[in-house]
Amino acid sequence: MSAMGLVAWLLPLAAGTALWLALDPRRGPGWIAAAFGHGGVFGLLLAAAATAVFARADTTHAVARAAPALAAFALLAGLVAWRRRRRAPVEPAPAEKIHKWTMGLVALAFASLAARGWLALREIVLRPTFPWDAWDAWAVKSKTWYLLGHYAPFVPMGEWLRDPSGAVYTGVAWSYPATLGWVQVWFAAGAGGWIEPAVNLPWFLLWLGLLAGHYGQWRALGLDCLRAGLGVYLLGSLPLLTVHVALAGYADLWVATVFGFGVLAWLRYRWRGERMQALVAAACALTLPLLKLEGAVWLLLMAAVAGLGLLPRRSRHYVVAGVLAALLLGFALGKLVLPLVMLGWVRVGPHAIDVPVLGALSIAWHPGAFAGTLASLFAQPNWHLLWWLAPLVVAWRWRRLRAAAPLCQLALLLALGLAFLLFLFLFTDAARWAESYTAINRLVMHLVPALLTLLMLLLGDRSPARPDTTPAPAARSSPR
Amino acid sequence: MIRRVVCALAIGGIGILVLGWAAGLGWRTPLVPQQRIVLPAHDFRVVMGAGVEDGEALRVAAVGDDGDALQSIALDHLRAEDFPLLRYRFDGFPRTLELSLIFRRADAPADVQAVTIPWPGKGWTTLDLRGVPGWRGEIVELGFSEYATPQIVPQSVAFRPFRFDGAQLWSPSWRGGLAALGTAWFGYTPWALLSVSALGPALETAKTPPLLPYLVVAVVLGLAAAALVLRWRRPRLLRAAVIAAASTWAALDLAWLSDLHAKHRLTEHLYVGKPWPDRARLVPDQDTEAAAEQIKAYLATQPPVHHLLVASDSTYTKLRLLYLLLPLNVAPLALAGEAPLPRDALLLLYASDTWRYDEGRGLLVAGNRTIPALPLYESGAARLYRLRSTPP
Numbered sequence: 049m050s051a052m053g054l055v056a057w058l059l060p061l062a063a064g065t066a067l068w069l070a071l072d073p074r075r076g077p078g079w080i081a082a083a084f085g086h087g088g089v090f091g092l093l094l095a096a097a098a099t100a101v102f103a104r105a106d107t108t109h110a111v112a113r114a115a116p117a118l119a120a121f122a123l124l125a126g127l128v129a130w131r132r133r134r135r136a137p138v139e140p141a142p143a144e145k146i147h148k149w150t151m152g153l154v155a156l157a158f159a160s161l162a163a164r165g166w167l168a169l170r171e172i173v174l175r176p177t178f179p180w181d182a183w184d185a186w187a188v189k190s191k192t193w194y195l196l197g198h199y200a201p202f203v204p205m206g207e208w209l210r211d212p213s214g215a216v217y218t219g220v221a222w223s224y225p226a227t228l229g230w231v232q233v234w235f236a237a238g239a240g241g242w243i244e245p246a247v248n249l250p251w252f253l254l255w256l257g258l259l260a261g262h263y264g265q266w267r268a269l270g271l272d273c274l275r276a277g278l279g280v281y282l283l284g285s286l287p288l289l290t291v292h293v294a295l296a297g298y299a300d301l302w303v304a305t306v307f308g309f310g311v312l313a314w315l316r317y318r319w320r321g322e323r324m325q326a327l328v329a330a331a332c333a334l335t336l337p338l339l340k341l342e343g344a345v346w347l348l349l350m351a352a353v354a355g356l357g358l359l360p361r362r363s364r365h366y367v368v369a370g371v372l373a374a375l376l377l378g379f380a381l382g383k384l385v386l387p388l389v390m391l392g393w394v395r396v397g398p399h400a401i402d403v404p405v406l407g408a409l410s411i412a413w414h415p416g417a418f419a420g421t422l423a424s425l426f427a428q429p430n431w432h433l434l435w436w437l438a439p440l441v442v443a444w445r446w447r448r449l450r451a452a453a454p455l456c457q458l459a460l461l462l463a464l465g466l467a468f469l470l471f472l473f474l475f476t477d478a479a480r481w482a483e484s485y486t487a488i489n490r491l492v493m494h495l496v497p498a499l500l501t502l503l504m505l506l507l508g509d510r511s512p513a514r515p516d517t518t519p520a521p522a523a524r525s526s527p528r
Numbered sequence: 529m530i531r532r533v534v535c536a537l538a539i540g541g542i543g544i545l546v547l548g549w550a551a552g553l554g555w556r557t558p559l560v561p562q563q564r565i566v567l568p569a570h571d572f573r574v575v576m577g578a579g580v581e582d583g584e585a586l587r588v589a590a591v592g593d594d595g596d597a598l599q600s601i602a603l604d605h606l607r608a609e610d611f612p613l614l615r616y617r618f619d620g621f622p623r624t625l626e627l628s629l630i631f632r633r634a635d636a637p638a639d640v641q642a643v644t645i646p647w648p649g650k651g652w653t654t655l656d657l658r659g660v661p662g663w664r665g666e667i668v669e670l671g672f673s674e675y676a677t678p679q680i681v682p683q684s685v686a687f688r689p690f691r692f693d694g695a696q697l698w699s700p701s702w703r704g705g706l707a708a709l710g711t712a713w714f715g716y717t718p719w720a721l722l723s724v725s726a727l728g729p730a731l732e733t734a735k736t737p738p739l740l741p742y743l744v745v746a747v748v749l750g751l752a753a754a755a756l757v758l759r760w761r762r763p764r765l766l767r768a769a770v771i772a773a774a775s776t777w778a779a780l781d782l783a784w785l786s787d788l789h790a791k792h793r794l795t796e797h798l799y800v801g802k803p804w805p806d807r808a809r810l811v812p813d814q815d816t817e818a819a820a821e822q823i824k825a826y827l828a829t830q831p832p833v834h835h836l837l838v839a840s841d842s843t844y845t846k847l848r849l850l851y852l853l854l855p856l857n858v859a860p861l862a863l864a865g866e867a868p869l870p871r872d873a874l875l876l877l878y879a880s881d882t883w884r885y886d887e888g889r890g891l892l893v894a895g896n897r898t899i900p901a902l903p904l905y906e907s908g909a910a911r912l913y914r915l916r917s918t919p920p
Contacts, residue, residue: 188850
């Protein structure tokens with residue numbers, strides 16, 4: 049790997065980790081995993097932002113152009129993190145008695161994760177970009193910008209046809225968000241050419257970040273290391289998640305990761321009262337539409353559920369009833385209009401949904417899609433036992449769910465998300481994507497890490513304690 | 529102790545029942561097939577490619593001009609429903625090839641039925657033909673076709689000689705049914721374009737029962753039986769359920785890891801040890817990649833192109849071409865609809881029978897639509913035109 053390649057990998061990791069530690073100076077169980085996981089993912093997104101801002105005019109040398117700004121950011125965030133961590137109290141990890149045989153099982157589980165990680169990494173490193181949308185949609189802008197040597201706007205076909213200069217580009221995915229494109233430009237510049245394995249490698253870091261970030265946050269939310277480790281195994285073993293790493297290039301794993309991180313941060317804010325985590329949750333939610341257009345729907349749902357959670361208990365029922373009545377009335381009259389970031393003003397009526405950048409989806413019941421949906425979740429080997437076990441765990445731990453308001457909100461968010469997906473795939477033209485299995489699992493994937501969070505926290509035996517705000521003595525060592 | 533033995537027997541019985549249910553077997557199904565038709569490989573006729581007899585076997589040494597090999601055998605009006613199980617054995621069958629079953633029925637001798645069947649590993653592979661659309665009536669010919677695995681293997685490196693040992697058709701039996709189930713549940717399937725969306729079987733292959741629901745049913749019934757026979761109370765049942773769920777998850781995961789490893793072996797076989805420029809060209813659609821390179825090389829010698837429209841009869845080919853031609857300013861012609869096209873734009877037609885060029889009128893014609901154009905460049909399946917505002 050060249051020096052530029054090394055910088056392209058290490059600098060985002062440093063910047064992301066510094067940012068995370070500045071936002072979360074906690075010295076408690078799982079902090080290293082949380083810092084690595086979030087640092088890796090946030091670092092990739094910071095690299096994309098830096099490339100988009102500082103390397104537009106010279107994408108070929110994107111790393112050289114954007115690295116100084118990213119390095120300055122990393123230094124500044126590192127300084128803040130250092131100062132905040134000095135004052136942060138140490139949260140001792142609760143004493144846990146772990147049997148040797150349990151450790152053996154955990155070691156086996158991690159060995160199996162390592163094995164699939166290795167296979168996925170080799171797939172990325174060896175093959176040219178393979179999955180359809182990876183080259184047809186997601187890599188189009190990045191390849192164009194990198195090989196052109198500069199940014200060029202992507203516009204609708206009509207505009208492209210009318211433009212005599214040839215300075216604008218178009219394509220079937222012209223309206224897709226450009227964030228992942230900028231990530232790929234950064235890594236292409238780091239590799240010194242449009243080398244597809246190099247531009248797809250961030251997906252491997254993303255997977256590692258997803259697993260480590262969830263482990264760290266689950267520990268912070270009160271899970272013991274065994275349960276958190278089990279959760280990481282369950283998440284990492286899901287076949288379709290591994291496929292999205294091995295056959296890298298789609299945006300869905302990014303959405304799933306950022307959605308999952310947003311949920312975890314929100315839970316920490318609600319449960320432990322850490323305000324900076326609310327900031328992380330908001331940033332994650334706002335990033336979703338910048339990754340994939342469907343992210344706008346998740347942003348809307350997250351905002352709605354978070355807003356509901358912040359309302360006083362008394363007024364909550366009135367607000368919900370009022371909003372539902374307004375939505376139903378608007379739906380029945382065909383006047384329901386929802387502002388969705390990146391999608392525009394989406395009009396929902398009894399016969400059709402009109403999405404400006406996607407077109408109209410007519411509303412009708414599609415029985416064939418029902419079979420496709422059932423097969424996707426309960427018969428095909430996409431999710432192991434996840435969708436069989438999820439309702440059983442919720443039923444089993446119903447009391448714990450009812451007793452914990454943050455978990456109730458998460459359950460509500462997931463229920464609304466699933467309801468949206470079921471409506472989309474059973475009652476609109478998108479049904480054909482459920483019947484052909486081409487989209488349903490990928491959209492379901494967005495919710496899966498958050499679903500695992502709900503299930504693991506339901507299976508936990510204690511609620512997270514509020515952090516001690518007493519400053520730590522300087523000499524105390526931090527737990528890992 | 530007796531209760532434990534009864535419990536073990538009950539769980540074993542449930543396992544057998546569920547397996548039989550999944551394989552579509554009944555009480556009256558014999559344990560071993562009552563009728564077997566043995567089709568030695570040397571009796572097969574080589575229809576495409578080249579092959580030589582190797583004792584009882586047939587050594588397939590080459591593919592035909594189109595990259596396919598095909599061996600077939602005539603059958604004496606065999607009743608399909610009497611023989612729903614196909615067994616086949618190959619030796620050294622390359623991971624780069626896909627296998628199809630070809631057959632003809634007496635009621636439609638002109639129609640060749642073809643269905644992708646599981647890749648043959650070591651030993652005999654068994655397939656339940658009841659899931660194959662068209663396997664009914666009287667079968668008059670049966671054969672096997674081998675070709676580069678679509679979507680993933682470049683044809684230029686796909687073929688390696690292999691030995692076809694033979695095939696057999698069996699009447700229904702527990703032995704055959706369970707063997708077919710083993711193939712369906714644990715057989716190797718290569719990466720496909722659909723893999724990133726779903727890991728189920730491709731739609732055009734033989735329909736096979738999925739493992740997951742039957743496994744869940746077996747585990748639930750097994751737990752219920754154990755709870756009844758061993759008189760488990762709720763905490764014990766809960767503990768057993770958790771252990772059963774964890775074990776089932778781990779078993780499914782082992783099966784998936786094995787499948788992932790098998791998928792990856794093909795990737796290693798194709799790409800390991802090759803530098804990136806070689807791997808970049810080693811794509812399943814090598815013709816399209818080569819055409820894109822030619823067009824780019826040609827246009828590099830021309831004045832800058834502001835608009836390059838692309839059309840092909842195949843959506844996949846068109847989209848691949850659009851990606852491979854980047855960073856040229858490309859767009860699919862279909863996206864333009866009926867909108868007026870820019871003057872002096874270029875139009876690339878690739879592998880397109882829809883569009884023809886009317887030289888006399890200087891028009892590209894597709895049905896009722898015409899586009900004034902002048903031919904610029906032609907190579908293989910690629911034709912490049914410069915659009916004009918009016919016919920000359």
